Amino acid sequence: MEETNYYIKVGQIIKDLRLKKNMSRKQLADGICSVSYISRIENGRRCPTSVILRQLTTKLGISNEDLFRLIESPSAMHVQELINQLFLYIERHDFKNIYSLIDKEEKKLHVKSIHDIQLIKFLKCISKTILYEDYKSGIDQIKNILKLTYIEGSNPCGTEFSIMFMYGYFLLLDNQKEEAYNYLKNLKKYCNTIDFFYTRQIIPRFYVFLVLACLDTSNLDECFEYLDFSIDYSKKYNKLSVLPELYFLKSELYYRLKKEEEFKILYNKALTLYELTKHSDDEYFHTFVKNRLIKLKNELNT
Template sequence: MQESNYYLKIGEHIKELRQKQNMTKTQLADGICSISYITRIEKGERCPTSVILRQITNKLGITPEYLFRAIESPGSLQVKELIDELYINVERHDFKNIYKLITETELDVKSIHDIQVIKMFKCFSMTMLNENYQWGMDEIKKLLDLTYTEGKNPTDTEFGLMLLYGFFLSLNNENEKAYTHLLNMKKYISHMNFLHSHAIIPRFYMHLICVCLDISKLKESSKYLDYSIDYCKKHNTHVILPELYFLKSELYYHLKKDREFKIWYNEALRLYKLIKHSDDEYFNTFVQDRLKKLKTS
């Protein structure tokens, strides 16, 4: 009975969304399945396969996750909206707004996955704002312990937590440990079937490149730079390109190629001005900190 009710809820939501968009069953079924299949889904007589559900929700302009959250409760949809907004701010490294969103939004969060994601972002913002990297690493370990089992392939959230741990290691001037940790993570990338944001991949490589440059692994950094710049262009994650372009200029500085250094440095600044999304000064701080390292190296 419970299973039947679940099918019915899926069907009710699909029918409601279809009708809101003035879409006929014929239009929804076109290229996906038969009209009778849609009818059975909407009546709760049939639960669509994962492939058909993905095609149906895509045509309706939503994701399967959105549909399942809508079935669960309106509160679950509000949590999803918050998480989506947090991911956007994380891509921009807008730590102040991340902290503001989390502390000023009152939601009833029940899913352990949602709790883990929100606490991850809160830890990230507090660590960066307070510059207490050891505290951040300790918190990351606790959050990973909620779901992660040593040796298994991580989810995108668990991968994000591992990435933050490596990032905090580097900010805590533990570059060799950061390099070993990040390099060990690289094997998981090909096994990650779901990514909430494609930005996590070039962001991972960006942190690995920084560490490689700091410990003079120039050949490695060059390889990762080419890959991550290409990845950003293919997956529309241009927000990270200014940092990668700057790191490309830094690589040429280490290689004593002054002309190439200036070209890529100016390109990084130009691109940053074109795609800047907020008043957050992360990029400027990032560049100034890296330049200071170059002058003292």
């Protein structure tokens, strides 16, 4: 690729991403560089340094690796838009739309990046496994999806980390409680090693699954640390849709500790937060709470 063409392509993609976010040049430049510097980049007259490029891409919601994929393949932009839509559905627990959208689009997609292929396969696997409740098949599929990129013993990237903790969650759903607890707890060490996530919701979602595993294996003492951290994290990064689950799990923890007053306070807080943050088509939380209460009742009666 000629250097001048590279400058032009980088600038055009940065401009396109900025406009998609309804962001002005001044807003993009704020805290990073001058507005004139952004103008020169977008006009193909200046190539940003690696440090500035990373800051710009982070602000635009993609990684440097995503940017280079867009440079190499124009169709990568459509793939990126599809992935963004899929993550919106993920945050809404809309597994039916995830599955139908991938099923509709995957045959006509021209996906060149192994990372994008992995991510799309992963999201389809999640939706199919949850919809059909076929956790054993999901466990097998997800292991193979992880193998597409992950080198054993290395620190995972954001997508690989998500695949790993969903594997742990499927173990839990398959009633392999101790295996799920040990596996998920071992993943906690990676939370501070990952530079980029498609969405900040990944971290509190991981902690939801880890706390579930702790509760289901009676490792209650650990839960306070995990819940307090993930609640603070969700507030800090404005990932409020996870908060109802976290507060409900905290209420369940207090119930298990026979502190009924604290249980009632946190349970009501969880319901209130859900009403404030819910999507009109999202029944996931009610199903989640109902299933946890049934499980709790059955455990306490045995």
